[in-house]
Amino acid sequence: MRIRMDLAYEGTDFHGWASQPGLRTVQGTLEAALATLLRVPSVAVVCAGRTDTGVHARGQVTHLEVDEDTLAGAAGRSGQPLPEVLLPRLNGILPPDVRVRSVAAAPLGFDARFSALWRRYCYRIADRAGSVDPLARRQVLAWPRPLDLEAMNDASAALLGEHDFASFCKRREGATTIRTLLELGWDRDPDGLAVATVRADAFCHSMVRSLVGCLLAVGEGRRPAAWASEILRAAARDPAVTVVHAHGLTLEEVRYPPDDELAARAAQTRTTRVARHR
Known part of the structure; x- marks a missing residue:
């Protein structure tokens, strides 16, 4: 049976999603809890997006x-339906x-x-000084310094669409950066925070944090709005682009097609990625 699990985590004390020997990771913690619950030697979990060290999630999806x-x-x-019976027991094991x-x-x-x-x-x-909440520091x-969200939105607009985001990604051997x-836009929430919403078919390593770092330079007035598109066209990392801290980033949601389109979407995604790698 294939099981879907949706989860949330506070990423501060995790070395990212992916299992790493000797390090505390979300995948390693979840798989260990599942192995204990199911009384099996090991369990393999697949996630929708492998978050980096310190990144949080409200809407991570796994199977x-x-x-x-x-x-x-x-x-x-227990008499409870399967596999829903796992939920309270699994959370009783997890930290x-x-x-x-x-x-x-x-x-x-x-x-x-x-x-x-x-x-x-x-x-x-x-x-803004009034929006800094020590309880939300993680x-x-x-x-x-104050940010000009209008300028940041002007810069963001030029980055939308399909591109090679090599300028904003940490390259991995054999992986595409296309x-x-x-969606990429900035707004103020009710607490006065500047919030970037970033939505894509997929992300490469450090992409969101690099995009935010680039746009912060625009928001401060250190760079013009056109600078973001210049960085994109260069298709190479620029030391002037800061990769911002991980703790401000949260995976909020993963969207899937209707059930009768799931298999076709998976096949399409695999085919597209193979073609891009070539």
């Missing part, structure tokens, strides 16, 4: 494969900085990574 007999054995005689929000049998063709249409992140900045970047940026 795993589990034998139905194993699942029934873990459920015991408080990660929580599974829902567990359900995945629809036919569902793949947490490849079936996704897009991922949406938000980056939050307190650029989720919000405190910035010492992405489709569907």
